[in-house]
Amino acid sequence: MDKLVQGIAADGAIRVFGAITTDTVAEAIRRHQTSPTVSAALGRTMTGALMMASTLKEVDRLTVKIEGDGPVGGITAEANGDGKVRGYVKNAVAELPSKSNGKFDVSGVVGKGMFYVIREAGFDIGLRPEPYVGSVPIVSGEIAEDFAFYLAKSEQIPSAVMLGVLLNNTAPFVAASGGVMVQMLPGANEHLITMIEDTIAHAPHLTSVIGQDTHPSELVKLALGEIDFQILDEKDVTFECTCSMDRAKSMVSALGREEVASMLEEQGGAVMNCGFCNEIYTLSEADMENLLKEQK
Ligand code: ZN
Numbered sequence: 001m002d003k004l005v006q007g008i009a010a011d012g013a014i015r016v017f018g019a020i021t022t023d024t025v026a027e028a029i030r031r032h033q034t035s036p037t038v039s040a041a042l043g044r045t046m047t048g049a050l051m052m053a054s055t056l057k058e059v060d061r062l063t064v065k066i067e068g069d070g071p072v073g074g075i076t077a078e079a080n081g082d083g084k085v086r087g088y089v090k091n092a093v094a095e096l097p098s099k100s101n102g103k104f105d106v107s108g109v110v111g112k113g114m115f116y117v118i119r120e121a122g123f124d125i126g127l128r129p130e131p132y133v134g135s136v137p138i139v140s141g142e143i144a145e146d147f148a149f150y151l152a153k154s155e156q157i158p159s160a161v162m163l164g165v166l167l168n169n170t171a172p173f174v175a176a177s178g179g180v181m182v183q184m185l186p187g188a189n190e191h192l193i194t195m196i197e198d199t200i201a202h203a204p205h206l207t208s209v210i211g212q213d214t215h216p217s218e219l220v221k222l223a224l225g226e227i228d229f230q231i232l233d234e235k236d237v238t239f240e241c242t243c244s245m246d247r248a249k250s251m252v253s254a255l256g257r258e259e260v261a262s263m264l265e266e267q268g269g270a271v272m273n274c275g276f277c278n279e280i281y282t283l284s285e286a287d288m289e290n291l292l293k294e295q296k
Contacts, residue, residue: 001236002020002021002236003020003234004018004020004083004236004237005019005216005231005233005234006054006055006231007220007233010189012185014183014192014224014229015185016181016182016220017180018051018178018180018217019051019216019219020219020237021046021177022176023172023238024237026173026174026177027172028046028088029043029173030171032278035093035094036173037108038072038092038094039167039174041104042089044163045064045076045077048144048147048161048179049064049087051180051181053085058082060119063116063118064077064147065118066115066146068110068141070107072090072109072110073089083236083237085240086277087276088276088277094109106141106142107142111138113138114136115146116134117154134150134155147181157183160193160196160197161180161182176211178206180206180219182196195227196223216234243276245281248274248281249283249287257292264285268285269284269287
């Protein structure tokens with residue numbers, strides 16, 4: 001089971017998050033059939049979004065949108081404070097050759113553009129909140145650096161972020177996936193961030209320490225080195241979409257009586273595809289007739 005932890009260090013001057021997302025990213029890849037490089041990009045974005053959303057209430061949500069001019073065309077990940085995340089990309093099959101060091105060319109598929117974070121409070125209880133949108137240019141396209149840059153520039157939180165997705169050749173294709181996010185709160189000693197950045201620069205790759213039973217606090221330890229920390233909260237992480245057959249029906253119904261009637265006549269039903277999770281909902285003739293009855 002994937003897990004997310006949050007904690008504090010340095011007498012509360014540092015907030016830390018650690019996440020293991022191996023199964024969650026595998027589920028996203030299974031649903032969207034993404035190419036290897038796009039899988040790495042989507043997995044990193046989903047993991048970063050989960051950690052950023054981790055302090056939210058369950059009914060709030062946070063969306064990260066990366067809109068670059070690279071072949072993937074755009075990446076979206078949406079997470080809530082309850083460890084649920086969903087995500088998709090514009091072009092799932094985009095691919096580029098690996099870089100000379102053998103790594104996926106994530107920055108190449110992402111390209112240049114903008115990195116957005118959209119926060120919506122009370123979304124799931126129907127408050128229809130005015131979203132708060134922050135944005136920065138894409139500075140790296142490797143995604144971890146982009147999260148750190150966003151937090152520093154847009155939210156004035158100096159941060160260090162590590163994200164890693166290790167793929168293999170057989171389904172479910174994800175050998176390991178996880179991340180760490182270290183945030184400096186107001187009053188934190190400036191030397192701390194330098195120290196942590198140095199620790200991270202010399203740390204082994206995240207994915208090399210993620211095994212079957214690895215706890216996300218081990219990833220936090222990797223980033224903090226000698227600095228003691230305290231885990232305050234732990235939650236399960238899953239890929240979960242908010243779509244359902246009921247929602248698909250109400251979306252078809254919202255097209256209006258005339259449209260529903262013509263779909264029934266011409267196609268004998270309707271097929272709805274959820275963009276976030278690629279789930280397909282097939283409405284039968286009887287479903288359509290019921291929708292028409294309800295509209296009377
Ligand atoms: Zn869905």
